[in-house]
Amino acid sequence: MPRYKLTIEYDGAPFVGWQRQDNGPSIQGALEDAVFAFCGEHVAVHGAGRTDTGVHALGQVAHLDLAAEKPVDTVQAAVNFHLKPNPIVVTEAAIAPADFHARFSATARRYRYLILNRRAPPALDRGRVWHVPVPLDAATMAEAARLLIGRHDFNSFRSAACQAASPLKTLDQLDVARDGDLIRIDVGARSFLHNQVRILVGTLQLVGRGQWSKQDVADALAARDRTRAGPTAPPQGLCLMAVRYDLAAAKHADIAVDDDQQEE
Secondary structure, three states: OOEEEEEEEOOOOOOOOOOEEEOOOOOOHHHHHHHHHHHOOOOOOOOOOEEEEOOEEEEEEEEOOOOOOOOOOHHHHHHHHHHOOEEEEEEEEEEEOOOOOOOOOEEEEEEEEEEEEEOOOOOOOOOOEOOOOOOOHHHHHHHHHHHHHHEEEEEHHHHEEEOOOOEEEEEEEEEEEEEEEEEEEEEEEEEOOOOOHHHHHHHHHHHHHOOOOOOHHHHHHHHHHHOOOOOOOOOHHEEEEEEEHHHHHHHHHOOOOOOOOOOO
16 A cells, blocks of 8 residues: 655645644645545545644645555646645655654654734735734844743643643744844744744744843743743744654654644
8 A cells, every 4th residue: 555745735724724623624634535536535644734724834744545556746636636726735746655654754844934024914915924013123032032942841832722741842943034024933843832833923022022021031931831921923924834854863763753743
């Protein structure tokens, strides 16, 4: 039974999130329905990240198994055909090893959050950015962000509904940079807690507004209490950019792969 690895791009706005649910359309459900329309097989499509309602992706990765091997170009083209008119596209398809798992084999995930920082609201980027009309000091946000890099108890920076057994995570990257009116926040880690990136962004924008200091961020982290961190930034500014796989590293990792690799 061949296993296929898919790289997927999607606009999360029309969906309840990655995971198939009863309360609305999901990306996972659309993909599984497209595969059934293509070859008549009911398959499970497993994603690397369980993105939440309204969160986008440029580099989501998923895998699925088919009963018989088909050319990867055929799989990609057929699934894309049956995905129409959903704003979901398979940008790449490949045969994967039998033990590859899109979620549990991943060794790094990278997200980008975009803030449009100007008085005028977005026109072309509507639904892709968080519009913050008051001035933000991106340099001060970047300084505060450096306090959060590393392995910490991120209990203050996860949703109250997060089901992860442990709040310990290692944040490898948290970069803040301004490009004109856009502020880009790039975040990287092996895995994330529920809403972790959006709460980090919501907290850093308080620093950018001048309402919080770097010490306030450090105090929020130390408190290990969700009520001590900033608000959860809206989902539309968040995009899953890439998922990395280093299979040798994954097999010999000191830290077990969590069962909570969900953002957002």
